[in-house]
Amino acid sequence: MSAQPAPLQPESSQPEPPQPVPPQSVSLLTPRIFFPFVLIVLIWGSTWIVIKGQLGDVPTSWSVAYRFAIASAAMFAYAAVRGERLFPGWKAVGFAGLVGLGQFVFNFNFVYRAEAYLTSGLVAVLFALLMVPNSIMGRIFLKMRLERRFLIGASVAIVGVGLMLAQEYRAAELGPQAVLLGTALTMAGMMSASTANVMQGMEFARTQSMVMMIAWAAGLGALANAVFAWATAGAPVIDMDAAYIGGLFYLGVVGSAISFPIYFNIIREVGPSQASWTSVMIPMIAMIISTVVEGYHWANLSIMGAVLALAGLVIAVARKS
Numbered sequence: 001m002s003a004q005p006a007p008l009q010p011e012s013s014q015p016e017p018p019q020p021v022p023p024q025s026v027s028l029l030t031p032r033i034f035f036p037f038v039l040i041v042l043i044w045g046s047t048w049i050v051i052k053g054q055l056g057d058v059p060t061s062w063s064v065a066y067r068f069a070i071a072s073a074a075m076f077a078y079a080a081v082r083g084e085r086l087f088p089g090w091k092a093v094g095f096a097g098l099v100g101l102g103q104f105v106f107n108f109n110f111v112y113r114a115e116a117y118l119t120s121g122l123v124a125v126l127f128a129l130l131m132v133p134n135s136i137m138g139r140i141f142l143k144m145r146l147e148r149r150f151l152i153g154a155s156v157a158i159v160g161v162g163l164m165l166a167q168e169y170r171a172a173e174l175g176p177q178a179v180l181l182g183t184a185l186t187m188a189g190m191m192s193a194s195t196a197n198v199m200q201g202m203e204f205a206r207t208q209s210m211v212m213m214i215a216w217a218a219g220l221g222a223l224a225n226a227v228f229a230w231a232t233a234g235a236p237v238i239d240m241d242a243a244y245i246g247g248l249f250y251l252g253v254v255g256s257a258i259s260f261p262i263y264f265n266i267i268r269e270v271g272p273s274q275a276s277w278t279s280v281m282i283p284m285i286a287m288i289i290s291t292v293v294e295g296y297h298w299a300n301l302s303i304m305g306a307v308l309a310l311a312g313l314v315i316a317v318a319r320k321s
Contacts, residue, residue: 028274036262040278045285047255048120049293050247051112058239060112061229063248066238068104068222070252071260075215078257088212095204096216102196103260104221105228110189117182121290122168124283126186128161128309133194134276142201144271153316157280160308164283167301197272206268210261218256277316280309 028037054063079086087093114123131154138144169179199205205213230236239245267275284306290296 026269028270028277030269033266033269036266037278040259040263040266041281041285043254043259044278045124045282046289047251048115048124048282048286049289050250050255052115052120053243053247054112054251055116056239056244058237058244059229059233060116061109061225061233062237064105064108064112065222065225065229066248067108067252067256068100068218068225070249071256072215072219072222074253074257075211075218075261079209079211079215082211084209084212086212088209088216092208092213093216093220095199095208096213097220099196099199099205099213100217100219100221101224102192102199104218105224106192107189107196109225109228110185110192114182114185114189117178118186119168119290121283121287121296122165123182123186124286125161125164125168126183127190127193128164128279128283129158129187130190130194130197130279131157131273131276133191134197134272137194137198138201138272141198142271144201144273146273150273150316153312153314155312156315157277157309157312160305160310160312161280161283163301163305163308164287165305167299167305170301171297171299194272194276197267197275200264200267201272205264210265210268214257214261214264218260274316277313280313284309 026033028034054060076086111123111127114126118126135144135146135150135154139146200213226236263275263278266278287296287298287302287306291298
């Protein structure tokens with residue numbers, strides 16, 4: 001990873017912020033971006049099946065609140081060790097709160113609920129379409145260039161994802177209404193995540209401390225989730241089963257506190273369009289895990305879709321020599 005951002009200064013005495021690296025100056029193939037990209041794909045590819053294990057006696061909103069409370073505590077502890085200012089100023093906190101609402105409240109409440117109607121692999125495949133709103137909103141709000149090579153690669157990958165999705169629908173055991181509802185919830189989560197992704201690509205976000213931005217976003221998101229959970233599901237409920245608690249800490253620490261700062265740094269470096277390619281690769285990892293753990297069967301459509309998605313990725317990010 002590149003050098004960590006400097007700690008925030010009080011707004012009244014904050015020095016002239018450094019000029020951020022233009023997103024187009026690097027790509028996913030740049031070593032300092034490529035290896036974190038692979039790590040994120042491996043981590044988040046494993047979280048889908050763990051999320052499935054969080055569904056049960058504990059209301060969904062409480063599980064989401066616990067996850068991001070753990071993530072926020074871990075990030076604040078890390079910030080304290082680094083000697084960062086724990087309060088970056090009201091403007092930064094307000095911005096972090098908006099990111100938290102999109103990324104850690106709406107996104108995950110929709111996604112967790114979607115997995116009650118769809119298989120974890122199908123939700124992961126649907127989420128691969130994150131590249132579409134990321135690219136469109138990145139062009140509108142961040143003035144990101146959409147090169148012809150990227151558009152061709154994205155089109156190829158979308159066809160591949162479509163084939164994988166078609167196979168998942170064909171093999172779905174639930175009825176059409178459940179599939180439709182699960183799909184709608186997943187799309188709502190995807191749009192929420194995309195909004196937060198684009199916000200992380202803004203110039204203001206790129207001048208802030210990554211650690212503190214995520215710590216506050218996750219903390220405020222956990223608080224909002226707790227308020228919503230108490231209002232809709234009642235007092236806190238916890239499952240002391242080792243699998244639930246272990247999954248909760250895996251999602252909170254590895255799947256959130258470790259991975260989100262890495263992912264948001266990728267967004268700051270290459271922009272939300274290229275960063276969203278994680279959502280193309282993650283379903284493949286999720287399906288490989290499902291193959292081993294759940295006996296998922298790779299049909300011809302799944303294989304063809306995976307090959308096309310990988311080919312599209314190569315086309316989109318390869319630079320001319």
